[in-house]
Amino acid sequence: MEPRFLFPHRFKVIGWLIAIPSIILGLFVLINDLSFDFLTVKVPFNYLFADEFLSSDDKGNEFSVFNFTDEIAVIGSIIGLLLIAFSRVKIEDEYVSQIRLESLQWAIYLNFALLIIATLLVYGLAYYMVAIYNMITPLLFFVIRFHYILFFKNNDKGTEHRPIRPTEL
Template sequence: MKAKFLFPYQYKLIGWMITIFILIIWLFGVISGSQYDFFTITLPFKYALQDSFNAKTNETTLSLGDEFMVVGLIIGMIMIAFSQEKVEDEYVAQVRLETLQWAIYINFGLLIVATLLVYGTYYFNVMIYNMFTPLLFFIARFYYVLYFKSKVEN
């Protein structure tokens, strides 16, 4: 069976390296209390979607550390989740489909619960983490079913 829209198998390792690297930086930032200001740029004009503007110098300062971490984590997790397996057969395709459906159901079920129970700025944090949970649920269950569950059943 020809797998459509999947990355080559080698991308899985690249995805793991990106994801682990980003998670280490995030964990370091949480422990040290830093704001991820490792990539800050100054624009010589007012940026319309930024709320901090220095009227004296007519410039905008953007800290893009968080943005690079979010994009890196999403790219890494997509590469992990949607890279081919060494043997990409009908069973793997079926597990992939069922796991994707399961991950979406669980994700939106938790989002409904959070919408009903969480308010204010905490809800904003829920929405931020919600960007990653479908991929996280998919990766966790896909590899559990594919490797651990099949070995236990044998």
């Protein structure tokens, strides 16, 4: 059966090139509260969810201030991980499709089990951080497990499936 909704194989490399810097940027934003000044934008109206609620310039004009560093990190991480997760491998057969399906199911189960545990154990502003991480963890869990199974896990003896070589990804 031919998978219909997968990206071409070349998108996997593009995904890695986007995801790795975006995830690193996101970690710096979360841990060190990093923001780039050139990504700060002032808009001439009062926006309720702005970084700075309301500022004014020398003339008394009010404006809202936004910094898009964290948005770029999240969007880049999501796009990169989507491209990695849902790009074809060079030889896309039924075995790879089965691993893809099982990895996706496993990632969703693990993600929501961790979310339930965090809901019971984490409170306040720390739970907000759990929600932020929860945006990319299903994709991250899927990518890790899918590539682990393809690269490292040996097939059980007696099965007719061949191991996937790294050159086929």
